[in-house]
Amino acid sequence: MLTREAEAAYRQLSRADRLRLARGAPAELRPHLAVLERRVQAQERYMYRPAVWAQEVIDWQGGDGITAYQGDIMEALAEYRRVAARGPHGLGKTGMASMVVLWFATTRDAAGVDWKVLTTASAWRHLSVYLWPEIHKWARRIRWDVLGRPPFNDLTELLTQNLKLEHGAASPVASNKAELIEGAHADSLLYLIDEAKIVPDATWDAIEGAFSGGRMDGFPEAFALAISTPGPTTGRFYDIHRRAPGLEDWYTRHVTLAEAVAAGRISEDWARQRARQWGEDSALYANRVLGEFRAADEDSVIPLAWLEAAVERWQAWDAAGRPEVEGRRILGVDVARSGGDSTVFVHRRGLLVAELVAYDRQDTMQTTARVQAAVGDEEATGLVPVVDSIGVGGGVVDRLRELGVPVLAYTGAAKTKQRTRDGEWGFTNVRSAAYWRMRELLDPAFGAELMLPPDDLLLSDLTTPTWDVTTGVPPKIQVERKEDVVARLGRSPDRGDAVVMSFWAENLAYSTIQSPAQRTARPTAAASRYGRSFGSGGPSRTGGRR
Template sequence: MLTRDAEAVYRQLSRADRIRLARGAPPELRPHLAALERRVQAQERYMYQPAAWAREVIDWQSGDGITAYQGDIMDALARRRRVAARGPHGLGKTTTGSLVVLWFATTRDAAGVDWKVLTTASAWRHLSVYLWPEIHKWARRIRWDVLGRAPFNDLTELLTQNLKLEHGAASPVASNKAELIEGAHADSLLYLIDEAKIVPDDTWDAIEGAFSGGRMDGFPEAFALAISTPGPTTGRFYDIHRRAPGLEDWYTRHVTLEEAIAAGRISEEWAQQRARQWGADSALYANRVLGEFRAADEDSVIPLAWVEAAVERWQAWDTAGRPAVEGRRILGVDVARSGSDSTVFVHRRGLLIAELVAYDRQDTMQTTARVQATIGTGDDDQVEEAGAVPVVDSIGVGGGVVDRLRELGQPVLAYTGAAKTKSRTRDGEWGFTNVRSAAYWRMRELLDPAFGAELMLPPDDLLLSDLTTPTWDVTTGVPPKIQIERKEDVVARLGRSPDRGDAVVMALWAENLASSTIKSPAARTARTTAAASRYGRSFGSGGGAGAGRR
């Protein structure tokens, strides 16, 4: 084995001197010199050519490889040092970031340079569930003979969320820990910012500090790759792409839908289906399919960014092992009105929407039986849990489910969207034209980040579309009243019924329904009356003036 000092001397030699040394070396040293020479050649070839590294060092299978736009992004990083790339969902962002991390680590370590990689994202889950497993995946595909070194040691080098080599390390850092990012120092630094659209400004500022001493030629050097699907027209990632003053030194790359389709990463049929599902003019379609920055329409009830933040909270809860959540167990039921619609069951616990389940082609009796089974009542007449109660849309065929549940002595909250309400907005200034308007606005208030939003929503694309599509207006009067877009108009724009959104909104409106709603017919038995009394106390006597306030 060669000592570190001997390797350092070898690296300083010219190519011709290295050849002469190898020819005259003792036989026992020749294998070590050959391996060292491969490392030196890899360093010289790939140090500032990440796309070539990805094409030649990774063992690609079945003719696969990086796309042209991935190569553009990688090589732009070597040339320009700061790259912000955006594009549609499915273009290969995590693969690009993972390959960049491995390129940087192996080339800098081969050169004997003091290096460091910090990976960050909008949420820790993106690092632990997506990025670092992807780094492991591609590390297993490295052609180690090309790099002239042994594979990473899983016990000492490539750990679960760290890569520790001889001269440096790659690590994850939460995006809300700007002080840890700011404290990074090395001769060669790389910052990878995944899901960059909602990374806080403090993190961007901390990264910027690393570039103060960086050089475009030689050491110290600093690189930053920010990559994401775009979101609303706010935040540093958006400012970079709009070329805001002071941010012109970032190189921006927009991967278009056409490029992703041509590269085989996205199918044209998928894009067309999403246009029908979300609406070709929606913010959701613009962000995830076109790779464009777009906020929800100004008159939308609920901004897309607020719903996406609630999905992030749900995914963090899911990743944490689904810990218990306090609160009453509620079942929201939106009953299908036609053969093409679905009956949707929403399972709620406090401010957690744990699950959405859709059932097709069920009549009212089947739906009634499923409601009983879901909340733990039926032939054995056992209540699974105190306070488990369904909220059912009472308009149209849903009325039949409400009537049958009451006939069976089952407490049920009937949601009537067209009914009048005296509820007010959080500040008490505005009223509502009907319960549907009040319920959707209540949903908006629960998602408003200005008030410490805690509501968690499952990752369901139809739900996101349902919640962000309806618009709102204000009618004149004292007080002025908020009017949410009629469901018929939403159906016309979406081409389908917003069943998932309505079911979630109903489930979250349970506390605002009057306790009298759960009264059954007069022939109710003593047992049923006691159960109704118990449920009524759990919800209080809301529904009067100000019942929607917080």
């Protein structure tokens, strides 16, 4: 074996001198020199050519290799050092990022350069569930003979979420730990920012500090690759793409839907279906299918970014083993109005929507039976069902009461005296107030903790309704009518309505427990019990509090 000093000296020789040395070397040293020569040649060929590394070092197993846009982004990283790339879902962004990490680690280590890779993302789950498993996948497909070194050792080198080689290491860092990012030092640094659209500004600033001493030729050097589907028109990732002053030294790349379709990564059928599912004018479609920045904040009741943050919280709860959550158990039920609609059951506990289940072609008796079975012994389970009482839902409410099942009736068209959090605005009806309450619970300015399951139809349902205001004393907020939402979406927003009504349960007074046909009847004992549980003032015949 050659000593480290001998290897370093060998690397300094010209190719002609290395060949002469190999011819005159003792027989026992020639195999070691041959291995070292392959490493040096790999270093010279791939050090600043990541796309070539990916194409030649990865075993594509009969595939075509990286796409044209992946090659563009990877080569731009070597040339411009700071690259921010956005595009639709399904581009292979995480796979490309994994190959970049492996390219950087293997080439710098082969060169004997002190190196470090820091991987970060908007949420730790993106690193632990997506990025690092992907790094492991592509590492298993490296052609080690091309690199002139043995495969990574699973016990000492490629660990679950770390890569530790002779001259450096790659590690994950939470994006809210800017001080750890800022403290990184090495002759060659690479920062990988996954799901970059909502990474905090402090993290970007910490990364930028590494470039203060970086050189475009020689060492020390620094690289940064930021990848993401776009989101709202805010934040550093957006500012980079809009070429905000001071950020022009970032190279930006927008991978279009047409490019992704041409590369075979996204199908035209998928894009058409998402247009039907989410609506071509929705922020969800613009972000995830077109790869465009668009916010739902201006005209939608609930911004998409707030909902995505709620989904992140749900996924963190799920990854933690689904620990018990405090709060009242609520069952929200949106009853199907026609054959094409779904009856949706929302299982809520406190601020957690644990599960959302849709049933197709259910008649009222089947829905009634499902609610009755879910409630069981109400005194024991503590489950409170909230059922939409308009249309066929009124029949479900009536039948449940006939069976002695306590139920809260949600009537979206009813009047309400509820006001916004600041007390300045009223609402034209319960539907408007309920959707606005959902907005207030999701507002990050007030420490939002609500958790929603990852369901694209749910996100579409909740981001679609718009809002307007009416004059009067007080002025009132009016959320878009359900009929108009159905016309724009081409379907009923069953999931969104079911979730919204489940979070309106606390605002229902005991008079709303009676079905529309029973409003003149004396309240039952169950109704009185629910009134004590939910009412924070006298009862109101309109479904709001006095």
